[in-house]
Amino acid sequence: MVxxxxxxxVVDTTGLTGAYAxxxxxxxxxxxxxxxxxQGSALRRLTPFVESVDPPENSLWWNYLxxxxxxxxxxPEDTESLERLISQADVVFEDQLPEHSGIPPEIIGSxxxxxxxxxxxxxxxKRGWKSSNLVAWAGSGILxxxxxxxxxxxxxxxxxQLACHAAGASALVGTLLALRSRRLSGxxxxxxxxxxxxxxxxxxxxGVPMLLDDRVHRERTGNRRDLGRxxxxxxxxxxxxxxxxxxxxxxxxxxxxxxxxxxxESITEPVxxxxxxxxxxxxxxxxxxxxxxxxxxxxxxxxxxxxxxxPITPVNTVDALVDDPHLEAADYWSSTELHDGQTVTVxxxxxxxxxxxxxxxxxxxxxxxxxxxxx
Amino acid sequence: MxxxxxxxxxxxxxxxxxxxxxxxxxxxxLMAHFGADVIKIESRTSPDVVRLLGSAWLKDREDLAPIxxxxxxxxxxxxxxxxxxxxxxKTEQGKAAAMxxxxxxxxxxxxFGARALADLGFDYASVKAVNPDIVYVQLPGFGSDPNMxxxxxxxxxxxxxxxxxxxxxxxxxxxxxxxxxxVAPPDYMSALHAAIATLTGLEQRDLTxxxxxxxxxxxxxxxxxxxxxxxxxxxxxxIPSRMGNRSMWGAPQGVYPxxxxxxxxxxxATDDEDWDAxxxxxxxxxxxxxxDATRRIEQQDLLDEQIASWTIKYQVDDLVDRLQxxxxxxxxxxxxxxxxxxxxxxxxxxxxxxxxxxLGRDVFSNCLxxxxxxxxxxxxxxxxxxxxxxxxxxxxxxLSDAQxxxxxxxxxxxxxxxxxxxTTRPWDDWIHIFIPGVDDAxxx
Numbered sequence: 001m002v003x004x005x006x007x008x009x010v011v012d013t014t015g016l017t018g019a020y021a022x023x024x025x026x027x028x029x030x031x032x033x034x035x036x037x038x039q040g041s042a043l044r045r046l047t048p049f050v051e052s053v054d055p056p057e058n059s060l061w062w063n064y065l066x067x068x069x070x071x072x073x074x075x076p077e078d079t080e081s082l083e084r085l086i087s088q089a090d091v092v093f094e095d096q097l098p099e100h101s102g103i104p105p106e107i108i109g110s111x112x113x114x115x116x117x118x119x120x121x122x123x124x125x126k127r128g129w130k131s132s133n134l135v136a137w138a139g140s141g142i143l144x145x146x147x148x149x150x151x152x153x154x155x156x157x158x159x160x161q162l163a164c165h166a167a168g169a170s171a172l173v174g175t176l177l178a179l180r181s182r183r184l185s186g187x188x189x190x191x192x193x194x195x196x197x198x199x200x201x202x203x204x205x206x207g208v209p210m211l212l213d214d215r216v217h218r219e220r221t222g223n224r225r226d227l228g229r230x231x232x233x234x235x236x237x238x239x240x241x242x243x244x245x246x247x248x249x250x251x252x253x254x255x256x257x258x259x260x261x262x263x264x265e266s267i268t269e270p271v272x273x274x275x276x277x278x279x280x281x282x283x284x285x286x287x288x289x290x291x292x293x294x295x296x297x298x299x300x301x302x303x304x305x306x307x308x309x310x311p312i313t314p315v316n317t318v319d320a321l322v323d324d325p326h327l328e329a330a331d332y333w334s335s336t337e338l339h340d341g342q343t344v345t346v347x348x349x350x351x352x353x354x355x356x357x358x359x360x361x362x363x364x365x366x367x368x369x370x371x372x373x374x375x
Numbered sequence: 376m377x378x379x380x381x382x383x384x385x386x387x388x389x390x391x392x393x394x395x396x397x398x399x400x401x402x403x404x405l406m407a408h409f410g411a412d413v414i415k416i417e418s419r420t421s422p423d424v425v426r427l428l429g430s431a432w433l434k435d436r437e438d439l440a441p442i443x444x445x446x447x448x449x450x451x452x453x454x455x456x457x458x459x460x461x462x463x464x465k466t467e468q469g470k471a472a473a474m475x476x477x478x479x480x481x482x483x484x485x486x487f488g489a490r491a492l493a494d495l496g497f498d499y500a501s502v503k504a505v506n507p508d509i510v511y512v513q514l515p516g517f518g519s520d521p522n523m524x525x526x527x528x529x530x531x532x533x534x535x536x537x538x539x540x541x542x543x544x545x546x547x548x549x550x551x552x553x554x555x556x557x558v559a560p561p562d563y564m565s566a567l568h569a570a571i572a573t574l575t576g577l578e579q580r581d582l583t584x585x586x587x588x589x590x591x592x593x594x595x596x597x598x599x600x601x602x603x604x605x606x607x608x609x610x611x612x613x614i615p616s617r618m619g620n621r622s623m624w625g626a627p628q629g630v631y632p633x634x635x636x637x638x639x640x641x642x643x644a645t646d647d648e649d650w651d652a653x654x655x656x657x658x659x660x661x662x663x664x665x666x667d668a669t670r671r672i673e674q675q676d677l678l679d680e681q682i683a684s685w686t687i688k689y690q691v692d693d694l695v696d697r698l699q700x701x702x703x704x705x706x707x708x709x710x711x712x713x714x715x716x717x718x719x720x721x722x723x724x725x726x727x728x729x730x731x732x733x734l735g736r737d738v739f740s741n742c743l744x745x746x747x748x749x750x751x752x753x754x755x756x757x758x759x760x761x762x763x764x765x766x767x768x769x770x771x772x773x774l775s776d777a778q779x780x781x782x783x784x785x786x787x788x789x790x791x792x793x794x795x796x797x798t799t800r801p802w803d804d805w806i807h808i809f810i811p812g813v814d815d816a817x818x819x
Contacts, residue, residue: 130704309529
């Protein structure tokens with residue numbers, strides 16, 4: 001591996017909550033070792049599976065999130081090997097409370113940073129509670145407000161596991177801060193992430209400061225939001241587009257567009273330039289905007305609306321993304337190799353730099369690197 | 376600093392921020408918490424949207440209208456511990472002063488659109504010309520390469536979520552997409568990536584002496600979260616979509632009604648151990664055919680119906696306690712009012728209160744990253760617009776009072792509007808009831 005964190009050794013004992021962090025860390029040059037039990041990491045049991053590959057190498061979650069990392073298997077009773085591996089680590093990622101950790105404090109080196117990603121954090125009445133992506137969202141206030149008012153609440157983009165990845169990404173932020181402290185002032189310390197707080201962070205809209213401000217009990221509002229108008233998903237001829245109008249210049253362009261296409265002159269009345277007025281008259285505004293959107297496809301509306309400087313986007317699905325002309329022109333997509341040698345498309349580097357930072361490789365096979373570290 | 380105060384990880388780091396709304400401001404707030412001096416450059420002619428939102432309770436207070444821009448809760452939520460400097464970058468003098476500040480900084484952070492940033496003359500090449508080893512991190516919606524198709528497109532808040540497929544993934548499978556009406560994950564995920572990139576850039580600069588240009592296209596960054604779905608589509612043509620709250624990896628998982636109105640419980644009991652515990656509690660309320668894990672997945676509609684008929688008999692907190700006691704992941708689906716009374720959230724100091732020049736004090740969310748030896752700190756709540764213009768122009772740009780006055784006269788710079796106009800939020804008198812460790816306002 002090359003990259004700014006070359007020479008940093010990381011042991012990852014987590015599953016879904018830490019894997020995005022260590023994937024990024026590996027991409028930035030760290031030597032990341034997944035410490036796996038003999039039956040393999042929990043990630044290896046997550047569907048979808050590759051039909052042509054046998055377990056434990058067939059999970060697409062493993063094959064994506066473990067890219068660029070190594071796999072070491074240690075038998076549960078082999079404390080000597082565990083000690084040898086852990087003693088080399090600059091950072092250990094864990095998802096267990098200290099009292100449940102499989103890594104006893106006495107084998108942790110004096111300069112090793114422990115990064116813990118926990119359901120509800122190290123302290124507080126719920127410290128021992130279990131969590132999941134769904135449960136983290138439940139404790140954020142946002143789950144309650146997502147979905148249609150006559151249907152049960154739903155987690156945001158549930159299959160994507162956003163609460164886990166937000167926890168992971170912030171765990172990496174904390175780890176890099178701790179490494180910087182260690183390098184500059186010799187302080188060795190631990191990082192703590194609460195999944196609930198990761199979800200709360202993404203959800204200030206239902207947080208206490210907003211409630212104190214407006215004292216509004218927030219209900220589910222379907223796929224629109226009363227922060228502005230138009231604001232949310234609007235039906236078009238082949239699905240939906242998303243329109244977010246808050247800024248005055250965006251409204252002026254939006255009103256002009258509606259007027260030109262539908263002949264509606266009322267929408268350009270100056271009174272509607274006030275966001276608060278549009279929210280007050282939201283049903284009317286939505287009706288007028290829909291008269292426009294129903295006439296076009298996602299792509300037509302996206303391109304024409306953007307040409308006019310309006311923040312409008314298509315409600316995309318994975319197939320549309322893989323075919324997206326911008327991503328193709330930007331040469332975004334990358335690939336990885338599966339156990340049977342076939343290659344498959346994966347997202348490319350999460351950001352671009354003018355320096356050579358990002359490099360990766362296929363996910364390791366179970367125990368592929370065991371001998372390198374514990375023999 | 377006393378001997379007992381360990382140096383914060385970003386102590387001494389100066390950040391020049393051109394931020395709007397969330398993505399860049401949230402990253403800047405995190406850095407300020409851990410010791411960086413974050414200079415938020417603000418404009419009156421095209422203000423940050425959080426300055427336009429204002430405050431609900433202020434609506435009918437015409438006497439306080441001049442300070443409305445300092446009162447949105449999002450001002451502190453996204454900008455606590457930063458310094459605000461009022462400079463109009465579209466004026467020659469304002470831009471020159473900004474460049475003088477920038478020359479002294481370590482990090483440049485911006486989420487203006489790439490074209491807007493270039494038009495202002497703050498693209499990487501221009502910034503590098505005044506500060507060759509700058510760590511330059513920008514978060515445009517669609518990247519900074521002008522040759523790419525969506526380069527001029529507008530990325531605004533939650534419209535990135537539908538673009539990258541998140542809205543289609545949200546909702547029950549038989550319903551239209553529920554969208555992510557109240558949350559914009561791409562902003563926050565991009566902000567976290569920006570923090571990672573900034574720290575990596577500082578690492579590189581310390582080791583090699585060289586700065587870096589990081590281009591965080593929010594479109595590309597957020598798509599990096601969809602890896603397994605992209606792979607599955609490439610291999611099998613499967614187009615994944617929304618599936619309510621269900622898990623791809625086991626059943627049951629869902630949101631179920633509890634006793635009362637709009638009381639819901641979220642339960643994840645996706646493995647056999649969880650199931651045994653849940654079943655032990657529910658007893659005959661659930662058909663024993665579901666002891667077979669395959670049946671639980673194949674007949675989820677029926678399973679969810681039976682679970683819902685069982686959960687609805689319970690008070691939500693009681694059932695959550697019973698399930699968590701048995702090791703099953705569960706939580707009440709908290710409303711914003713529930714969070715106000717959440718003893719766990721409050722015991723962890725999730726909501727912080729810090730001094731505000733305009734409002735006396737203000738409340739905002741803590742930092743999700745916790746370090747045990749160098750915990751961050753909040754020096755103050757969100758600044759008022761232009762609160763630190765003079766001191767920053769003096770110390771960073773080396774300008775005299777007379778030079779600063781001239782900048783203000785020609786409207787190239789501005790200071791806090793009506794600096795003596797102060798108020799308190801209506802909740803100020805009783806915030807101590809909810810947030811532990813806060814003084815009763817009547818004692819102040």
